[in-house]
Amino acid sequence: MDFQLTDDQWALKRGVRELLTARFGPDELRAAAGAGSPDLDRALWRELGEAGFFALRLPEADGGVGLGLPEAVLAFEEAGRVLLPGPLIATHLAAGAVDGAATGEAVVTAVDGVLVEWLDQADAVRGDATGAEPLRSVDPLTPVHRVPAAVSPGADPEAVLLTSLLTAAEQLGTAARTCELAVQHARTREQFGQPIGAFQAVKHLCAQLLVRVEVARAAVYAAAVTADPVDVAAARLLADEAAVRGARDCLQVHGGMGFTWESEVHLFLKRAWLRTQRTGGDTESDELLADDLLAGMG
Amino acid sequence: MDLADTTEEEEFRARLREWLAKVLPSLPPKPSPDDWPGRRAYDLGWQRMLYDAGYAGLHWPVDAGGRGATPTQHLIYLEETEKAGAPYVGANFVGLLHAGPTIASEGSAEQRARWLPPVLRGEEVWCQGFSEPDAGSDLAALRTRAWRDGDDYVVSGSKIWTSHAEVADWCELLVRTDPTAPKHRGISWLAMPMDAPGITVRPLRTLAGSTEFAEVFLDEARIPVANRVGAENDGWRVTMVTLSYERGTAFVGEVVACRRVLGDIAREARGNGRWDDAVLRRRLGRLNAEFRALWRLTQWNVSEAQRTGGVPGVGGSVFKLRYSHARQELYDAAAEVLGPEALDLGREWTLDRLSSLSYTIAAGTSQIQRNIVAERILGLPKGR
Ligand SMILES: Cc1cc2nc3c(=O)[nH]c(=O)nc-3n(C[C@H](O)[C@H](O)[C@H](O)COP(=O)(O)OP(=O)(O)OC[C@H]3O[C@@H](n4cnc5c(N)ncnc54)[C@H](O)[C@@H]3O)c2cc1C
Numbered sequence: 001m002d003f004q005l006t007d008d009q010w011a012l013k014r015g016v017r018e019l020l021t022a023r024f025g026p027d028e029l030r031a032a033a034g035a036g037s038p039d040l041d042r043a044l045w046r047e048l049g050e051a052g053f054f055a056l057r058l059p060e061a062d063g064g065v066g067l068g069l070p071e072a073v074l075a076f077e078e079a080g081r082v083l084l085p086g087p088l089i090a091t092h093l094a095a096g097a098v099d100g101a102a103t104g105e106a107v108v109t110a111v112d113g114v115l116v117e118w119l120d121q122a123d124a125v126r127g128d129a130t131g132a133e134p135l136r137s138v139d140p141l142t143p144v145h146r147v148p149a150a151v152s153p154g155a156d157p158e159a160v161l162l163t164s165l166l167t168a169a170e171q172l173g174t175a176a177r178t179c180e181l182a183v184q185h186a187r188t189r190e191q192f193g194q195p196i197g198a199f200q201a202v203k204h205l206c207a208q209l210l211v212r213v214e215v216a217r218a219a220v221y222a223a224a225v226t227a228d229p230v231d232v233a234a235a236r237l238l239a240d241e242a243a244v245r246g247a248r249d250c251l252q253v254h255g256g257m258g259f260t261w262e263s264e265v266h267l268f269l270k271r272a273w274l275r276t277q278r279t280g281g282d283t284e285s286d287e288l289l290a291d292d293l294l295a296g297m298g
Numbered sequence: 299m300d301l302a303d304t305t306e307e308e309e310f311r312a313r314l315r316e317w318l319a320k321v322l323p324s325l326p327p328k329p330s331p332d333d334w335p336g337r338r339a340y341d342l343g344w345q346r347m348l349y350d351a352g353y354a355g356l357h358w359p360v361d362a363g364g365r366g367a368t369p370t371q372h373l374i375y376l377e378e379t380e381k382a383g384a385p386y387v388g389a390n391f392v393g394l395l396h397a398g399p400t401i402a403s404e405g406s407a408e409q410r411a412r413w414l415p416p417v418l419r420g421e422e423v424w425c426q427g428f429s430e431p432d433a434g435s436d437l438a439a440l441r442t443r444a445w446r447d448g449d450d451y452v453v454s455g456s457k458i459w460t461s462h463a464e465v466a467d468w469c470e471l472l473v474r475t476d477p478t479a480p481k482h483r484g485i486s487w488l489a490m491p492m493d494a495p496g497i498t499v500r501p502l503r504t505l506a507g508s509t510e511f512a513e514v515f516l517d518e519a520r521i522p523v524a525n526r527v528g529a530e531n532d533g534w535r536v537t538m539v540t541l542s543y544e545r546g547t548a549f550v551g552e553v554v555a556c557r558r559v560l561g562d563i564a565r566e567a568r569g570n571g572r573w574d575d576a577v578l579r580r581r582l583g584r585l586n587a588e589f590r591a592l593w594r595l596t597q598w599n600v601s602e603a604q605r606t607g608g609v610p611g612v613g614g615s616v617f618k619l620r621y622s623h624a625r626q627e628l629y630d631a632a633a634e635v636l637g638p639e640a641l642d643l644g645r646e647w648t649l650d651r652l653s654s655l656s657y658t659i660a661a662g663t664s665q666i667q668r669n670i671v672a673e674r675i676l677g678l679p680k681g682r
Pocket of ligand 1: 200425426427428429430431433434435436458459460461462510511656659660661662663664665666669
């Protein structure tokens with residue numbers, strides 16, 4: 001057993017982080033949130049394609065990068081850190097199956113239960129989006145449509161599993177980022193003549209943020225290694241919790257500033273909420289994990 | 299990232315399983331929780347079996363009498379012994395997990411030779427005399443005094459919450475050797491023989507009804523200066539070595555045990571019909587996620603320790619914080635499954651629920667652990 005990142009995995013994570021912070025850093029994020037209706041940045045999408053983001057797991061023989069799920073999870077964690085917009089998971093899963101997905105020429109979305117993200121800007125939709133109606137999406141950076149429950153297809157179990165795992169990876173990145181933002185603010189903002197991070201009430205919020213991130217990280221990375229449905233369900237639950245509660249605590253640490261549109265904190269919470277709805281949400285995961293208890297120990 | 303056993307690890311696991319299957323049926327029946335001499339004999343007997351089979355002090359360095367096993371092998375050992383239902387370290391806890399490793403890393407050659415082999419062979423029991431009535435979370439405020447008198451220290455004061463004090467041969471004792479120095483600088487670490495004149499042990503009853511710990515009164519007890527580990531007044535640093543071990547690996551086997559208990563709780567719920575309650579079922583499912591993740595975090599921390607040469611990191615505090623709360627939630631869920639029967643002290647889970655209440659207090663309270671995480675990992679400033 002050596003449950004730590006390899007040097008290559010560290011290098012990949014760093015590489016993706018550098019690319020993403022250069023192209024979609026905090027300023028771009030705030031600008032995008034201020035822009036009204038969100039537009040997908042096609043140039044960035046193609047850059048992601050060139051960097052191998054979508055073709056990461058495609059075999060080299062098929063023109064892909066030939067890496068595995070652990071690497072994909074690390075890349076999606078980084079995407080979650082910067083709140084990179086777009087139907088990233090659907091396009092990643094379509095690489096090799098839908099023309100142009102692997103290279104970032106095409107934007108592919110997928111029907112997930114009764115929801116579809118980025119329908120209007122997608123070149124291809126997996127699943128039946130007949131009768132889709134737009135919602136006023138709570139996340140200003142993710143347009144969402146709702147399809148009638150009647151047409152909602154039963155998705156391929158493999159796709160559901162991978163969507164859940166990669167969603168967990170995005171949530172992990174978001175959670176880690178909200179922890180950093182909270183700590184940064186707690187170290188610099190002063191009240192009563194000292195940094196607010198010296199107050200235990202604030203310090204302990206930050207400590208709990210980190211604990212949730214680190215527990216979720218272990219679960220998400222392990223699920224990436226095993227690809228076991230019960231591991232994925234556990235990872236998803238903990239990552240959802242780490243992201244949603246992390247964003248809320250981060251908001252609390254920011255005080256009034258956290259309640260403004262200008263600070264980016266709300267964007268983390270809104271995206272985290274949106275992601276919790278994917279693949280049936282936490283009810284499915286809870287039930288799977290409950291059944292597993294009766295099935296015996298994994 | 300690799301979760302699979304290496305070939306050596308696989309062989310180690312297989313040999314251990316085989317041995318456990320052979321010896322566990324030959325163990326005597328477990329003594330009752332209040333039979334302290336019986337518990338001591340049982341725990342030491344198990345340690346002796348481990349010693350004879352070459353599993354004692356697995357993770358200790360070879361020059362301390364250990365086997366020099368890798369952190370991963372130690373993890374496998376803890377996992378397999380727990381899965382097989384082998385006895386818990388019990389009375390050997392302090393010897394194997396606190397005092398032993400401290401002496402191994404800080405003691406002189408004579409001190410190692412005197413104290414380590416009896417711990418490994420299951421001949422001597424240690425207890426931990428750190429906390430005092432006025433020094434708990436603020437451990438460095440301790441006041442038990444030690445004066446030099448020839449080749450002895452003369453020690454007076456009192457310790458509290460000393461687990462296993464009634465059956466211990468030795469106590470790792472923190473004393474103040476320089477009351478004029480700043481509080482972290484005047485402390486020394488002594489090995490105190492529990493039969494020295496001037497020591498009185500008064501058992502304390504826990505809320506679970508048993509006597510797990512005691513008060514220890516010291517009235518001019520004489521301890522040879524040669525029993526001091528580390529330099530005089532350097533005891534705080536020596537202590538930090540001990541505590542890093544306590545937070546590093548002390549709870550590994552318990553996570554495995556909690557996962558088994560959770561399965562038992564689910565089966566109980568299916569048996570008594572509570573399983574049909576979706577809210578309860580989901581709560582159990584969530585606990586499954588929790589303990590699976592804690593196990594993964596354990597593997598992560600162990601792999602990290604393996605890469606950094608075996609030193610337990612601050613990751614132990616992250617783990618302890620989450621685990622101690624999860625354990626309490628586990629037994630709360632058990633109580634929900636049991637319903638009115640949860641009031642029956644005859645149910646094992648009722649007692650376990652009571653003892654789980656100590657987890658957020660002992661070995662550093664959750665509040666103190668959060669301070670550690672925030673200040674040492676996240677770099678937040680200390681409060682004024
Ligand atoms: C079952 C059990 C076994 C034990 N075994 C041993 C043993 O073998 N040997 C031994 O030496 N000790 C032992 N202990 C003692 C244990 O280490 C102490 O109980 C623990 O460190 C807390 O100290 P205290 O009880 O004095 O509580 P206090 O320090 O008085 O704490 C009371 C409350 O105040 C909070 N608090 C204190 N300081 C702060 C702060 N700076 N910030 C925020 N909150 C704070 C605490 O979190 C807690 O909620 C044992 C305890 C238990 C419960």
